[in-house]
Amino acid sequence: MLDKNGIAKRIAREVKDGMFVNLGIGIPTLVANYIPEGINVELQSENGILGMGPFPIEGEEDADLINAGKQTVTLLPGSSIFDSAMSFGMIRAQKVNLTILGAMEVSENGDIANWKIPGKMVKGMGGAMDLVASAKNIIVAMQHVNKAGQSKLLPKCDLPLTGIRCVKKIVTELGVFDVLPEGGFKLVERAPGVSVEEIKKATAGKLTVEGEIPEMVL
Amino acid sequence: MLDKNGIAKRIAREVKDGMFVNLGIGIPTLVANYIPEGINVELQSENGILGMGPFPIEGEEDADLINAGKQTVTLLPGSSIFDSAMSFGMIRAQKVNLTILGAMEVSENGDIANWKIPGKMVKGMGGAMDLVASAKNIIVAMQHVNKAGQSKLLPKCDLPLTGIRCVKKIVTELGVFDVLPEGGFKLVERAPGVSVEEIKKATAGKLTVEGEIPEMVL
Amino acid sequence: MINRVVKNAEEAIKDIKDNMTLMLGGFGLCGIPENCIAALVKKGVKGLTCISNNAGVDDFGLGLLLQTKQIKKMISSYVGENAEFERQMLSGELEVDLIPQGTLATRCMAAGYGMPVIYTPAGVGTEIAIGKETRRFKFNGEEKEYLMEHAFDADFAIVKAWKGDTAGNLIYRSTARNFNPMMAMAGKITIAEVEELVQVGQLDPDHIHTPGIYVHRIFQGEKYEKRIEQRTVRKKD
Amino acid sequence: MINRVVKNAEEAIKDIKDNMTLMLGGFGLCGIPENCIAALVKKGVKGLTCISNNAGVDDFGLGLLLQTKQIKKMISSYVGENAEFERQMLSGELEVDLIPQGTLATRCMAAGYGMPVIYTPAGVGTEIAIGKETRRFKFNGEEKEYLMEHAFDADFAIVKAWKGDTAGNLIYRSTARNFNPMMAMAGKITIAEVEELVQVGQLDPDHIHTPGIYVHRIFQGEKYEKRIEQRTVRKKD
Numbered sequence: 001m002l003d004k005n006g007i008a009k010r011i012a013r014e015v016k017d018g019m020f021v022n023l024g025i026g027i028p029t030l031v032a033n034y035i036p037e038g039i040n041v042e043l044q045s046e047n048g049i050l051g052m053g054p055f056p057i058e059g060e061e062d063a064d065l066i067n068a069g070k071q072t073v074t075l076l077p078g079s080s081i082f083d084s085a086m087s088f089g090m091i092r093a094q095k096v097n098l099t100i101l102g103a104m105e106v107s108e109n110g111d112i113a114n115w116k117i118p119g120k121m122v123k124g125m126g127g128a129m130d131l132v133a134s135a136k137n138i139i140v141a142m143q144h145v146n147k148a149g150q151s152k153l154l155p156k157c158d159l160p161l162t163g164i165r166c167v168k169k170i171v172t173e174l175g176v177f178d179v180l181p182e183g184g185f186k187l188v189e190r191a192p193g194v195s196v197e198e199i200k201k202a203t204a205g206k207l208t209v210e211g212e213i214p215e216m217v218l
Numbered sequence: 219m220l221d222k223n224g225i226a227k228r229i230a231r232e233v234k235d236g237m238f239v240n241l242g243i244g245i246p247t248l249v250a251n252y253i254p255e256g257i258n259v260e261l262q263s264e265n266g267i268l269g270m271g272p273f274p275i276e277g278e279e280d281a282d283l284i285n286a287g288k289q290t291v292t293l294l295p296g297s298s299i300f301d302s303a304m305s306f307g308m309i310r311a312q313k314v315n316l317t318i319l320g321a322m323e324v325s326e327n328g329d330i331a332n333w334k335i336p337g338k339m340v341k342g343m344g345g346a347m348d349l350v351a352s353a354k355n356i357i358v359a360m361q362h363v364n365k366a367g368q369s370k371l372l373p374k375c376d377l378p379l380t381g382i383r384c385v386k387k388i389v390t391e392l393g394v395f396d397v398l399p400e401g402g403f404k405l406v407e408r409a410p411g412v413s414v415e416e417i418k419k420a421t422a423g424k425l426t427v428e429g430e431i432p433e434m435v436l
Numbered sequence: 437m438i439n440r441v442v443k444n445a446e447e448a449i450k451d452i453k454d455n456m457t458l459m460l461g462g463f464g465l466c467g468i469p470e471n472c473i474a475a476l477v478k479k480g481v482k483g484l485t486c487i488s489n490n491a492g493v494d495d496f497g498l499g500l501l502l503q504t505k506q507i508k509k510m511i512s513s514y515v516g517e518n519a520e521f522e523r524q525m526l527s528g529e530l531e532v533d534l535i536p537q538g539t540l541a542t543r544c545m546a547a548g549y550g551m552p553v554i555y556t557p558a559g560v561g562t563e564i565a566i567g568k569e570t571r572r573f574k575f576n577g578e579e580k581e582y583l584m585e586h587a588f589d590a591d592f593a594i595v596k597a598w599k600g601d602t603a604g605n606l607i608y609r610s611t612a613r614n615f616n617p618m619m620a621m622a623g624k625i626t627i628a629e630v631e632e633l634v635q636v637g638q639l640d641p642d643h644i645h646t647p648g649i650y651v652h653r654i655f656q657g658e659k660y661e662k663r664i665e666q667r668t669v670r671k672k673d
Numbered sequence: 674m675i676n677r678v679v680k681n682a683e684e685a686i687k688d689i690k691d692n693m694t695l696m697l698g699g700f701g702l703c704g705i706p707e708n709c710i711a712a713l714v715k716k717g718v719k720g721l722t723c724i725s726n727n728a729g730v731d732d733f734g735l736g737l738l739l740q741t742k743q744i745k746k747m748i749s750s751y752v753g754e755n756a757e758f759e760r761q762m763l764s765g766e767l768e769v770d771l772i773p774q775g776t777l778a779t780r781c782m783a784a785g786y787g788m789p790v791i792y793t794p795a796g797v798g799t800e801i802a803i804g805k806e807t808r809r810f811k812f813n814g815e816e817k818e819y820l821m822e823h824a825f826d827a828d829f830a831i832v833k834a835w836k837g838d839t840a841g842n843l844i845y846r847s848t849a850r851n852f853n854p855m856m857a858m859a860g861k862i863t864i865a866e867v868e869e870l871v872q873v874g875q876l877d878p879d880h881i882h883t884p885g886i887y888v889h890r891i892f893q894g895e896k897y898e899k900r901i902e903q904r905t906v907r908k909k910d
């Protein structure tokens with residue numbers, strides 16, 4: 001079973017040299033900590049940064065320099081600042097190669113729900129709808145089941161959708177799953193110590209398990 | 219009868235304090251020389267300048283600083299530079315208050331032709347089609363008749379159009395004309411020494427002459 | 437040059453009336469027009485429709501105008517972290533139109549660029565698409581569905597910049613830029629408050645983010661608090 | 674940061690092939706990619722479709738590629754001052770698509786901003802509108818007709834900037850900016866030549882006009898002629 005950092009660490013492997021990457025709030029933010037040495041990527045923050053750096057050293061916070069999660073951040077040498085229209089322009093024009101974000105539910109055909117629980121939580125979609133509608137490569141980082149113990153990998157999302165047919169890969173505490181073009185979740189790797197049976201039990205949507213499923217080595 | 223500078227001088231009176239003005243190539247460019255002291259205007263050049271200044275002093279030309287006519291120019295204090303998309307964005311959004319340009323023909327209903335003579339001259343429309351399609355206030359500066367002696371104020375344009383129902387005012391060497399909302403040219407002022415009869419003879423389109431027409435004093 | 441300077445926030449907002457539509461720059465509490473918000477609270481103008489990416493926090497930013505119930509409707513992309521907002525929304529006191537952040541930015545840009553509508557794929561297949569015209573287009577070799585979205589139509593845009601000159605030219609600092617440039621371009625009347633107002637000629641024309649043609653009134657604000665919403669730091673290595 | 678540096682113009686354009694579509698920055702001879710144009714002439718690649726506001730003059734700028742008959746089609750807004758161009762156009766050797774300058778700029782912008790189409794009133798009621806979809810929209814309180822225009826789809830964009838860094842960030846100088854930023858955003862592959870190439874960290878992030886994400890290849894050009902097309906001066910007062 002993976003903890004949040006384990007999920008982030010596993011996702012970091014999907015980040016390839018030369019990529020421009022947008023990291024959502026929560027676990028995706030942690031991915032930045034695990035990108036291997038020698039892999040040059042630039043982080044895009046949709047409020048208007050390319051080349052976002054780590055949190056500032058204590059005392060060096062700048063109120064004018066925040067990320068899309070409103071956290072104080074820094075700029076790396078070679079970074080650039082732009083307005084929100086250009087930011088979403090580069091997202092729509094698919095210049096950002098990889099988007100990693102959290103989800104409440106993902107369906108077999110790659111639909112994602114992550115912005116609203118009717119009657120309960122309505123904080124807004126922020127930039128998520130723009131990102132999932134345009135990004136060519138979307139990885140979801142999330143817990144496999146919700147607090148009520150129900151699977152979040154579903155035949156069909158129950159919650160209001162953020163985007164349709166867009167998620168390509170899911171990493172949970174239990175394993176790594178590809179969303180198949182024809183629909184369905186394909187188990188790619190098991191988390192350390194997790195059995196295929198456990199994963200089957202926790203997955204409500206159609207799960208494809210072909211041959212021996214390797215246990216991931218982090 | 220006005221010469222080119224006279225036409226420019228007369229048009230300069232239409233420029234009011236606080237206006238952003240786009241001046242076309244030819245006579246319109248001369249208008250800048252006659253804007254009265256105390257009238258603060260900013261000249262927009264559609265290749266990306268607000269606050270364009272006069273030609274540079276000899277020896278101070280800068281290849282990177284030209285106007286839409288490709289002439290070397292200068293920047294006034296408080297000027298700004300922007301790209302062509304923003305430039306035409308501000309034109310379309312009607313932030314530019316006044317457009318002054320030349321024409322080959324203007325029709326009674328305010329159509330303008332100034333970019334093409336089929337089989338003869340095809341240099342292109344440049345920014346003229348954008349300007350005339352969006353500007354709220356368009357003044358045409360031109361000769362009243364063409365080189366063949368034919369009137370350029372017509373019932374209907376013969377040449378390919380640049381824009382429709384857009385010209386509000388025309389200043390020629392013979393006088394000043396308003397284009398009436400219901401169609402037709404209304405004689406507003408006569409050029410010094412020009413009679414109403416001469417103007418009538420040189421105007422092919424419907425001309426309205428109401429009461430005594432004052433001779434302009436420059 | 438055309439002088440755009442007004443004395444202060446009170447003068448800048450003097451003709452903002454009840455039931456008008458305002459655009460307000462900023463992302464979270466970053467790059468918000470603090471002085472104008474304070475002046476709007478003081479003026480007590482009511483029934484406002486506010487186009488702003490966020491709604492501030494309970495006691496700062498647009499949260500101040502929510503407390504005093506001066507806002508009738510919010511058009512935003514994210515409104516979390518604001519208990520009073522949530523209360524007013526759930527009780528039905530406050531109308532809320534939640535739209536994707538890129539759609540919000542691009543509808544501002546459309547207004548500034550004279551484009552009556554734009555097409556975006558954001559929200560296709562979701563409840564955002566309900567009642568909207570859709571159309572399939574090919575872009576970048578891929579055909580997909582887009583939503584038609586209209587340019588915003590705001591009476592006033594109120595933005596905050598770092599530096600500005602008397603001709604209204606603006607320069608933003610770091611991510612305090614965010615929505616400010618597009619909103620500055622989009623307002624029928626645009627008000628800019630700046631941390632430092634300089635004479636014309638002191639800003640490099642190549643560095644101007646918002647040309648003065650878009651800015652109708654400019655003033656130097658005072659007492660900027662520039663509150664940080666999520667102070668996150670790391671230890672020195 | 675991701676290093677975008679290539680050695681020179683030859684390397685930058687090495688995979689430009691016959692019959693491709695190129696965007697080339699510049700207004701007149703101002704801000705044109707001189708080094709890449711020279712390299713294209715040397716390479717001899719043919720059948721090009723060039724999207725460029727102008728076509729250079731007889732012996733400079735895109736005029737050089739016209740002399741060698743490497744251009745099949747020009748998409749421009751103004752092509753005066755070029756006798757060889759006129760000859761090829763009138764003889765039918767060269768296809769020419771003349772479009773309004775704002776339409777040209779905005780179709781580049783649309784490509785860079787992921788907008789498949791845009792609407793503009795430019796050309797309504799003229800021969801430019803023939804065969805195009807039109808639609809009435811209300812904007813700024815006024816209803817009028819607009820033409821639907823498509824985003825450009827170019828294989829390469831070739832731009833010229835003043836300064837650039839190894840991550841591909843670009844800063845333009847004065848009116849040499851013109852079409853370069855939108856074209857940089859619009860190319861499937863974007864090549865930037867700069868007068869001065871610096872290391873990352875030497876350009877102020879707030880001053881970047883084109884973020885490096887849009888630029889795939891960058892190099893420092895050489896021997897910039899920067900020819901002036903219309904030298905106009907006044908006497909010292």
